[in-house]
Amino acid sequence: EVQLLESGGGLAQPGVSLTLSCAASGFTFSTYAMSWVRQAPGKGLEWVSVISSSGSTNYADSVKGRFTISRDNSKNTVYLQMRTLRDEDTAVFYCAREGSSSSFDYWGHGALVTVSS
Amino acid sequence: QSALTQPASVSGSPGQSITISCTGTSNDIGSYNLVSWYQQHPAKAPKVIIYEGNKRPSGISDRFSGSKSGNTASLTISGLQADDEADYYCCSYAGDNTWVFGGGTKLTVL
Numbered sequence: 001e002v003q004l005l006e007s008g009g010g011l012a013q014p015g016v017s018l019t020l021s022c023a024a025s026g027f028t029f030s031t032y033a034m035s036w037v038r039q040a041p042g043k044g045l046e047w048v049s050v051i052s053s054s055g056s057t058n059y060a061d062s063v064k065g066r067f068t069i070s071r072d073n074s075k076n077t078v079y080l081q082m083r084t085l086r087d088e089d090t091a092v093f094y095c096a097r098e099g100s101s102s103s104f105d106y107w108g109h110g111a112l113v114t115v116s117s
Numbered sequence: 118q119s120a121l122t123q124p125a126s127v128s129g130s131p132g133q134s135i136t137i138s139c140t141g142t143s144n145d146i147g148s149y150n151l152v153s154w155y156q157q158h159p160a161k162a163p164k165v166i167i168y169e170g171n172k173r174p175s176g177i178s179d180r181f182s183g184s185k186s187g188n189t190a191s192l193t194i195s196g197l198q199a200d201d202e203a204d205y206y207c208c209s210y211a212g213d214n215t216w217v218f219g220g221g222t223k224l225t226v227l
Contacts, residue, residue, distance in 0.1 A: 035216070037163075044120070044221035045155070045163065045206050050214055058214040061118050094162060102210045103153035103168035110162060 002026040002106045004095045009111030012085050020080040020111055022095030030073040033098040036080045038091035039110075046091075050098065051078060063089075085115045121146070121207055121219035128225040134195040137222045139207030140188060145217055147188040151210035154183060154192045157221075158203045167192060194224070202226040 008020040022034070036048040049059045049069040057069050068081040078095060092110040099105035122140040129135040139152070146152055152170045155163035165174055167183035170190060180195045190209070194201055207219040 037218075045157075045208070045218040046120075047208070047216040047218060050216075052214070056214070060215070099165075099168065101153075101168045101172070102149075102151040102216075103165050103208070104155070104163070105165055105168075105174065107162040107164070 002097070004097065004106055004108035006093065006095050006108045006111035009093065009113045011114045011116065013117050014085060014087060014115055016085055017081065017083045018085060018113060019082065020093055020095075020113070022078045022080075022108055024076045024078070024095075024097070027097070029076040034069075034071065034078040035096045035098055035104060036069065036078075037094045037096050037104065037107075038089075039094070040088070040091040043091075048093070049080060082113070085113075087115050089113060090115045118211065118215065118217055121209060121217055123205075123207060123219040123222045125220070126223045126225065128227055129194075129197045130227045131197050131199065133197050134193060135197065135224065137192045137194075137205055137207075137224070139190040139192070139209075139219045141190070141209055141217070142188055145188075145209040145211040146185065146190055148212065149210045150185070152183065152185060152190040153208045154181075154190075155206045155208065156203050157206065163206065197226050199226050 033052045035050040051069045071078045095108040096104035097106040154167035157163040171183040
């Protein structure tokens with residue numbers, strides 16, 4: 001059974017850094033691209049970042065230069081390092097697996113990040 | 118990276134059919150047959166119900182169907198059921214390893 005489990009969320013002050021983790025199980029992690037998708041309170045979904053199976057990365061314009069996605073295939077884990085956090089980064093962050101059809105076929109339960117002073 | 122445009126809300130009675138539109142541009146929906154649709158119940162993670170525009174994952178009811186014309190994709194739900202009440206999001210691959218979501222549509226089953 002495919003499982004994605006996010007951790008590392010919490011309350012952070014504006015300007016600080018926070019790193020999310022997503023532990024994967026139930027599939028061959030190293031062969032799949034992984035994305036982070038976020039959802040601000042009461043708002044819609046926003047794609048944030050992707051890391052391919054080969055390690056290439058990309059980001060939404062809203063986070064480019066502040067967020068860094070990485071993966072450790074030995075730990076079956078994908079990370080999202082978030083720097084210089086802003087109030088508008090407050091959201092539930094979901095880890096999602098990219099299926100063979102460029103859709104997100106499995107999602108974690110989400111990790112809430114609250115940025116507030 | 119502008120969000121795809123969806124109606125904020127739609128509604129229908131049990132047994133009826135509804136269609137949710139999703140309008141993008143020639144840079145996303147118009148360029149790729151890689152539109153997916155997600156169902157999200159309150160406080161739950163999204164679940165893919167349509168991928169590649171019109172394909173259903175295993176276990177998804179054939180009451181859900183997708184289509185595309187030009188820069189607009191559509192999701193049709195037939196035989197509405199109470200459990201279909203949820204938020205629905207479209208998503209399109211937008212090239213250069215980026216994706217864009219729609220703003221979401223709240224479906225109310227009357």
